[in-house]
Amino acid sequence: MIETLISGITYSSLLSLMALGITLLYRTTKVPNFAHASFVVFGIYTSYTLALLGYNPYLGTLLGFIVSGIIALILFYALLEPLRRRKSSIFILMMATLTYDILMFGIINIYADYLQTTFKIPARNVYLAPQDFTLIGLKGVTIVSTSLLIVLLMLLYILLNRTIIGAALRAVMENPSLAQANGINVSLMLALSWFLAGGLAGVAGALLPMYMMTDPSTGMLLIAPMFCASILGGLEQIYGAPLGGFILGLATTVLVSWLSGVIGYWIMTYSLMVPYITLIVTLIFIPRGVVSIILKR
């Protein structure tokens, strides 16, 4: 049971990092970003490539942040910003993120195929857990993912609440046209939010192969839980994302594991349904997320 709980905490931390970016982008650009799946996968292949080259795959968290951040910036400047300037609807912007995601999915597949055919390595099944370290009985990925989540949350808090750039970012979240009228370069602030969100997804992606078997379609598999965690937490508050991430992450792992003991092992097969059920329940009963209940108090 303790093992399941620890595994659940690791998964929840990774999910929180991914959901954080989705909420951030929703707050700034108002777009549900489907390309988040690709941002995560670029993180996966960054740490995998580092491991192939003989480096510590944990370096992938730093490099993955930069790589996925840049992938997000390209999406913003190549597609979203021109569309935004033309006053395209949120629906169009959302479709643009989906299109970009499919494009990036293709690119990652090409890269995996290239590695596989050229170097004869199983680049379509990325699993780095055997290379992970252990410390006081805990897996490296558990220690790194939870501590990175805490550190990154603190840095994000400081950035948003203690710096003038953060205040400008919050202003853009609240009222972009007024922010503009007050001399704030809205486009630059949005770009910053895309870089940060992409980066956070990249960090989570870089850690994923240490936790589970991954491949180019892992992002697509995780996009539903990411959105679910983000909505469950509450899209109106950035810090709702880790809250949603932990509730959903623990429900998917610990709750399902406990249920399998009570009802039977067959229930494990349906663990993938947890995000969807949670999403439906959230949208019906607490559409503004768990954080809205806490804030009301």
Place this chain on the structure above:
Amino acid sequence: MPILYTKKIFSGYGDLRVLFNINFSAEDKKITVVVGPNGAGKTTLLNTITGVATIHSGEVVFKNRRLNGMPPYSIARMGIAYVPQMGNIFSNLTVEENLRLSGYFLSENELLDRLEYVYSMFPVLKEFRSRRAGTLSGGERRMLAIGLGLMRKPEVMLLDEVTTDLAPKIVKKVLETVVRLRDEAKLTIVLVEQHAARALQIGDKAYLLVSGSIRYEGDPQELLRHPEFSKLYLGIS
């Protein structure tokens, strides 16, 4: 010599055209009042100046510099402060955060100077400096919105319907503030108002805008007696 003017402006939003052949000018350190019925294009005129609307032809000039094509944030930094009618404060930030944000590209010393200046102009804002701006009353919000504009030490201030939805007593106070902005802060003011009469009383020059075109330009007092004005505002034909 006007500090700000538009020349043969045709503008709107995307392909939609709202303004037709507008020759508008705001004299230095004077109050220029723009009145007109709902939908006349008054806000679009301000949006054209601030770079938000699309200019189809013509030009906007501020201190001999063409503003066409410049992004709104650059125009804001050049010394044109815009106080929009709606959503003119950041409700979730505190009063002081609002003000600091507006002056975010000033140096720390300049910022503190401007803060003191705005607080001296509106002591009530100093009193409520730590309060969330969303909790302020209607009148206080207008003060804060004007304060936001003042933070950047502007030369021109564009005020869009700054007295709308306020109690008569507060309207008087806000208009007195506008006069102070001209006389004490030496600002050039463009005051856009749907409720014309009281705004015209403090104006130095007035425009009547109807259906995207200028129908009158000149003395505000005379506009009050202009047949078109009476027709539009009093229903006398």
